[in-house]
Amino acid sequence: MNEIAAGAQAEPFVMLKTPQMPSALAVTRLMLARDLKLASRKASQLVQPLAFFAMVTTLFPLAVTPQLSQLRHIAPGVVWAAALLSSLLALEFLFRDDSQDGTLEQFALSGRSLTGLLAAKTAAHWLLTGLPLALMAPLAGVALGVPEAALPGLLASVTVGTVTLSLIGAVGAALTLGVRRAGALLSLLTLPLAIPVLIFGAHATQLAIAGRPYGAPLTLLAALAVFGITLSPLAAAAAVRINLE
Amino acid sequence: MAWTWFHRLASPPYIYRTAGRLTPWFAWPAALLIVAGLIGGLYLSPPDYQQGDGYRILYVHAPSAWLSLMVYTIMAVAGGIGLIWRMKVAHAVAASCAPIGASFTLATLITGSLWGKPMWGTYWQWDPRLTSELILFFLYLGYMGLRAAFDDVQRADRISAVLAVVGVINVPIIHYSVVWWNSLHQGPSVMYLGKPTMPPSMLVPLLMMFLGFTLFFGAVLMMRLRGEVLLRERTATWVREVVGT
Amino acid sequence: MSSYYFHSFHGFLNMGGYAAFVWPAYAVTLTVMGLNIYWAKRLMARSRHAVRRRIAVQEESRLAGEPSV
Numbered sequence: 001m002n003e004i005a006a007g008a009q010a011e012p013f014v015m016l017k018t019p020q021m022p023s024a025l026a027v028t029r030l031m032l033a034r035d036l037k038l039a040s041r042k043a044s045q046l047v048q049p050l051a052f053f054a055m056v057t058t059l060f061p062l063a064v065t066p067q068l069s070q071l072r073h074i075a076p077g078v079v080w081a082a083a084l085l086s087s088l089l090a091l092e093f094l095f096r097d098d099s100q101d102g103t104l105e106q107f108a109l110s111g112r113s114l115t116g117l118l119a120a121k122t123a124a125h126w127l128l129t130g131l132p133l134a135l136m137a138p139l140a141g142v143a144l145g146v147p148e149a150a151l152p153g154l155l156a157s158v159t160v161g162t163v164t165l166s167l168i169g170a171v172g173a174a175l176t177l178g179v180r181r182a183g184a185l186l187s188l189l190t191l192p193l194a195i196p197v198l199i200f201g202a203h204a205t206q207l208a209i210a211g212r213p214y215g216a217p218l219t220l221l222a223a224l225a226v227f228g229i230t231l232s233p234l235a236a237a238a239a240v241r242i243n244l245e
Numbered sequence: 246m247a248w249t250w251f252h253r254l255a256s257p258p259y260i261y262r263t264a265g266r267l268t269p270w271f272a273w274p275a276a277l278l279i280v281a282g283l284i285g286g287l288y289l290s291p292p293d294y295q296q297g298d299g300y301r302i303l304y305v306h307a308p309s310a311w312l313s314l315m316v317y318t319i320m321a322v323a324g325g326i327g328l329i330w331r332m333k334v335a336h337a338v339a340a341s342c343a344p345i346g347a348s349f350t351l352a353t354l355i356t357g358s359l360w361g362k363p364m365w366g367t368y369w370q371w372d373p374r375l376t377s378e379l380i381l382f383f384l385y386l387g388y389m390g391l392r393a394a395f396d397d398v399q400r401a402d403r404i405s406a407v408l409a410v411v412g413v414i415n416v417p418i419i420h421y422s423v424v425w426w427n428s429l430h431q432g433p434s435v436m437y438l439g440k441p442t443m444p445p446s447m448l449v450p451l452l453m454m455f456l457g458f459t460l461f462f463g464a465v466l467m468m469r470l471r472g473e474v475l476l477r478e479r480t481a482t483w484v485r486e487v488v489g490t
Numbered sequence: 491m492s493s494y495y496f497h498s499f500h501g502f503l504n505m506g507g508y509a510a511f512v513w514p515a516y517a518v519t520l521t522v523m524g525l526n527i528y529w530a531k532r533l534m535a536r537s538r539h540a541v542r543r544r545i546a547v548q549e550e551s552r553l554a555g556e557p558s559v
Contacts, residue, residue, distance in 0.1 A: 171411060175404055179394040189387045189408065192380050193415050196422035203429065224418075235411050238328075242403045287516075288502065291495050298506030305519035345526055352522040356515040363511050465526045472533035479541045488541045 027112055028120040035124035038097070046128055049090040050136055056082040057140040068145030075144035076205035080198050082140065083133055083158055084165065088187050090129035091169040094121065095240075099177055105244050114240060119233035122170040130162030146209055153208025153218075160221045161201040167228035168193045174239035196224055255332045257474045258483040264467040264474075271464035278457030285450030299363045304451060306356040308458035309349045310374070313381055314416075316346030316462060320388070321413035324406030334470075336402035337477060339409065340392065341469035345462060347385035353378050373427040377420045384412050398477060 022030065039046060060078045061071055071078075098104040098121075107117050137158040138151040146154060172190040176182035204217035253259045286304035293300040320342035327335035357375050358368045369375070391408055395401035443451070478484050496502040505512040 175391060175408055176394070182394070185387070185390050185394060188383065188390055192383045192387065192419065193411070195380060196415075196418050199422045199426040203426070227418075231411070231414070235407055239404060239407050242400060242407065245400065283516075288496065292506055297508060299508035299511060301505065301508075301512050302515040305516055309519060309522075344529060348522045348526060352519050355518045359511045359515040359518075363508055461523060465530050468527070468530035469533055472530065472537045475534070475537035476540055479537070479544050484541050485545060488538050488545070 024113070024116055028116065031117055031120035032124050032127075035121055036127065039093075039124070039128050042093075045093050046132070049086040049129055050132055052089055053082050053086040053133060053136060053140065056085060057143060060144070070145075072145035072147075072209060075141060075146050075209065076202040078144060079137055079140050079154065079158070079205065080161070080202045083137065083162065083201075084191065084194055084198060086133055087130060087162060087165040087169060088190060090125075090133075091173050091186060091190070092183075094125050094170060094173045095177055104177075104240060108241055108244055114237040115233045118170065118174070118236045118240065119229070122166055122233065122236070125170070126163055126166040130166045131159070134159040134162050141205075146205075147211075149211065150205070150208035153214045154205050157201045157204040157208070157214070157218055157221060160218065160225055161197045163225045164197045164221070164228045165194055167225070167232035168197075170236045171232050171239065174236035174243070177240060177243040197221065200224070255330075255334055257334060257337075257478045257481070258487075260334050260337075261471055261474050261478075261487065264471045268464055268467040271460050271467060275457050275460035275464055278453045278460065282450045282453035282457050285446075285453060290446045290450055291444070296364060299360070302356055302360040304454050306353060306360060307451065308454045309353040309356060310378060311455055312458050312462055313346055313350035313353050313378065315459070316342050316349065317381065317385070317409075317416070318413055320346060321406075321409040324402075324409040328403060328406045328410070333402075333477065334474065336406065337470055337473040338466070339406060340402065341466055341473050343385060343389050343392070345465055345469070347382065347389065349458075349462075350378060350382045350385055354382060371427070373420070373424040376423050376427070380419055380423070381416070384416070388412070 057078060060074065064074065065071065095104060098107070108114050110117075134155060138146075138155050141151055141154045142148075169190055171193075172186050175189060176186050179185060200217040200220045204214040204221065207214040207217065282304060286301055290301075292298045320339045323335045323338040323342065326332055327339060354375065357378065361370055361375075362368050388405055388408055392401045392405045395404060475484060475487070503509060503513075
C-alpha cells in the first residue's frame with residue numbers, strides 16, 4: 001500500500017536518489033494486484049453474491065413452474081434481474097475496507113489521479129464479482145431452459161453488462177461511502193441507472209434464445225460500458241473526495 | 246459589471262430579499278394563467294373525437310410531466326453550479342427543487358393512471374412515457390434519500406449534487422432505452438389525441454397551463470428558497486433583522 | 491365565448507361519462523399544488539423558529555457573561 005500512497009518512501013535509504021515515481025500503468029497494475037490479493041484472503045465475500053445469484057434463480061422455477069419450456073420465456077428476465085441484485089450485494093465490499101482503515105484517504109492524498117485509482121479498483125471488483133457472475137450465467141440459463149445454442153449470447157451479454165453494473169455501482173458506493181446501513185439507499189440509487197443495461201441485456205438474451213442475431217443490443221451494451229468507463233470513475237472520485245473532506 | 250451581478254446572486258441576504266420580492270410576480274400570473282387554462286381546458290375547448298371529454302386530463306397531466314422533468318434538470322444544474330463555483334445559494338435552490346419535482350412526478354403518474362383506465366382499460370400500462378416517469382420518481386426519491394442520509398448540510402449538498410448531475414446525464418439514456426424496449430413489444434398507443442395537430446381551442450389552454458405551471462413552480466421555488474436560505478444561514482448576523490425578535 | 495359542447499351544468503360535471511376519472515385527476519393536481527404551497531410555508535415557519543431559538547440561546551449565553559459567539 002505504501003508504494004502507491006507515497007511513491008518511494010517505503011525505503012528511506014533510497015531518498016538520497018531521485019525517488020522513482022511509478023507510472024500510471026504501473027500504479028494501475030499495483031492496485032489491481034493489491035485488490036485481487038486482498039480479496040482472495042476473504043473468499044467468502046466473493047462467494048456470497050454468487051450463492052445469492054444461484055438462490056434467486058432457483059426461486060423462480062419453485063414459484064412459477066418446473067416446466068423448462070415455460071421457464072425459457074422468463075429466463076432472460078430472471079437471469080438479468082438476479083444478476084442486477086447480486087451485483088448490488090457485491091458492491092458492499094468495493095470501498096468498505098479501504099474507507100474504514102484510511103487507505104482510501106491515502107489514495108486521495110497521494111497526488112495520483114484518484115479517478116485512475118478508482119477505475120483500477122472498479123476493474124478489480126469486476127474481475128472478482130462481475131466476471132464470475134457472467135461465468136455462472138450460462139449455468140442459470142441451463143437451469144431455466146435456455147437452449148445450448150443461446151448460451152454464448154447469454155454469456156457475452158452478461159459479461160459486458162456486468163462491466164457497466166460495476167461502474168454504476170462504484171458511483172453509488174462512492175456516494176454512500178459514510179452512510180450507515182446504506183443497502184436500501186444504494187439499491188435505490190443504483191437500480192434506476194442500471195435499467196438500460198437490464199433492457200438491452202435481457203433483449204440480447206431473448207434474441208439469442210430465439211436464435212436470432214443479437215449484435216445490436218450487444219453493441220448498445222458495449223456502448224453503455226464505454227460511456228460508463230469514461231464517466232463513472234470521475235463521478236466516483238468526486239463523491240469520494242466530498243465524503244473524505 | 247457582470248461579476249457584481251454574479252456575486253450578488255451568491256449572497257444569501259440578497260437572495261432572501263429578492264426571492265421575497267419576486268414571489269408575487271410569479272404567483273399572480275401563475276394563478277391567472279392556471280385559472281384561464283382550467284376554464285379553457287375544462288369548459289371552452291371541444292371534446293376529442295376519439296376520447297371524448299376524457300382527454301381533458303391532458304391539461305393537468307402534460308404540464309405536470311413537463312414540470313417533473315424541468316425541475317429535475319434545474320435541480321441538477323443548480324447542483325452543478327454549487328459544486329463548481331461553491332455557491333451555497335445554488336445548493337439551496339437544488340434542495341428546494343426536490344420535493345416540488347417529486348410531487349409533480351407523482352401527480353403525473355396518478356393523472357396518467359386515471360387517464361389510462363378509461364382509455365386502455367387498466368390503471369397501469371408499461372408505456373414508455375409512464376415508465377420513464379416512474380423511473381424519474383425513483384430518481385427523485387433516491388436524491389432525497391441521499392440528502393437525508395447526511396447530517397452535515399454541506400456534505401449533503403455536494404454529494405447529492407454529484408448524484409443529480411449523474412442522474413440528469415442518464416435520464417435521456419434511460420428514456421431512450423425505455424422507448425426502445427416498448428417498441429419491441431408493441432406497447433399500447435400512448436395518450437396521443439386523435440388529431441395530428443391540435444386546434445387552437447385546445448392548444449391555447451394547454452399552453453396557458455404549461456406556462457402557468459412553470460410560473461407556479463417559480464413562485465413555490467422562491468418561497469422554499471427563502472426558507473432554505475434562512476435555515477442554512479441561521480447563525481449569520483443578517484438573519485436577526487429579518488426575523489425580528 | 492359560450493360553450494357549445496356541454497349542454498348543461500350537469501353535462502359539464504359528467505364530463506361525457508368520464509367524470510370518475512377527470513375530476514379526481516384535477517383534484518390530485520390541485521392538491522399537489524396546495525401541498526407545495528403548504529410545505530413552503532411550513533419550511534419558512536420552521537426556519538424562523540430555528541433562527542429565534544438560536545437568538546434566544548445566544549442572548550442567554552450573553553447574559554450569563556459568556557463571550558458572544
